[in-house]
Amino acid sequence: KIELAKRVKTLTPSTTLAITAKAKEMKAEGYDVIGLGAGEPDFNTPQHIIDAAIQSMEAGHTKYTPAGGLPALKKEVAAKLKKDQGLDYEQKEIIVTSGAKHALYTLFQVLLDEGDEVIIPIPYWVSYPEQVKLAGGTPVYIEGSETNDFKITPEQLEESISDKTKAVIINSPSNPTGMVYSKDELKALGEICIARGVLIVSDEIYEKLMYGENKHISIAEISPELKAQTILINGVSKSHSMTGWRIGYAAGDSEIIKAMTDLASHSTSNPTSNAQYATIAAYSGSQEPVEVMRRAFESRLDIIHAKLIEIPGVTCIKPQGAFYLFPNVKEAAKITGCKDVDQFVERLLTEEQVAVVPGSGFGSPDNIRLSYATSLELLENAVERIMNFVKSNQ
Ligand code: PLP
DSSP, X not given: OOOOOHXXXXXXXXXXXXXXXXHHHHHHTTOOOEEOOXXXXXXXXXXXXXXXXXXXXXTTOOSOOOTTOOHHHHHHHHHHHHHHHOOOOOGGGEEEESSHHHHHHHHHHHHOOTTOEEEEEESOOTHHHHHHHHTTOEEEEXXXXXXXXTBOXXXXXXXXOOTTEEEEEEESSOTTTOOOOOHHHHHHHHHHHHHHTOEEEEEXXXXXXXOTTOOOOOGGGXXXXXXXXXXXXXXXXXXXXXXXXXXXXXXXOHHHHHHHHHHHHHHTSSXXXXXXXXXXXXXXXXXXXXXXXXXXXXXXXHHHHHHHTTSXXXXXXXXXXXXXXXXXXXXXXXXXXOSSHHHHHHXXXXXXXXXXXXXXXXXXXXXXXEEOOSOHHHHHHHHHHHHHHHHHTO
16 A cells, blocks of 8 residues: 655645535535535636637647746736735736735745644634644644734734744735734734745635725835835636636735745646736726625625524624625534534534535634525525524524
């Protein structure tokens, strides 16, 4: 028997993908399952983006590109960061990657030595701890308490920094909570990072999905010092409904970006060529489709959030961005006789055929994550089923 490498022995598959797979399996068996596990917009990629990809293939752009991405795409990424964030990045400070996920993976690979620490706020996106561990790093968790909208405080950050701390991850808007850090909150966290020499990894993938009066602020735009201290991560998966195209990017210090590009040259070679051409169109064309999708998410959020908090034993802070709700269902689990929230999730799936993701996968065992990247009709039906489950098992 061939032994697997030690580094993958503790690797856990993504909880989100696991629940999606289970729901699909039940659907195939004929069950009427409503899946609220999805981490992707339910809209098609806008047509002009698809057309650009087709045209690029017909024009023969089907070959390797530079490892760090097409110069023409880097130019569009730089223009986007200038327009939206007011930030100036040179081409050598940008790498285009196979999705934001791979930008993060590559970043940790070039950044971490065995035992280096990365501070990860709880609740966290499931891939952060695994990616840090795969690079030999050690995740150090700080809990963003629910009473502070799941956000970490400067005091918590200060206390968790050691002489091994290399970086801290800030994900705003957050997956799974939908919470957004204000400019003042980011400034306070950023000042500590500058003083203690900690790199800020700013994952801004949900930037375009902001609701109400909330505005997205990149920590890098607060001051030139913070820009220098930050690697900004973003991409088109969520903003332009392009999850399957796999295009993301990182922007920041040219030495780090160069190391990431060298690593990419030995791992991916380059992000898929026609997906890069599609992304040029995504950024250079009309942004109206982005806004249309955002509005659709916002109206679903307003309706579903109001219904969700009527369920006995369920509380839920109203998200400010992204497309997830992260209700606390500890009480609901208790009153339905479940031993914990994981069991509540299991029973929701088997008894009411509603698939949600247990918060334990994000480090928050009292919560569940519901994605509202699905039709309003299905969402309303799902919330009714959860209500029914709680009421009939009380
Ligand atoms: N960061 C967060 C917080 C996410 O939720 C996701 C996708 O689920 C990603 C990054 C990765 O996005 P991409 O599809 O660009 O790899």
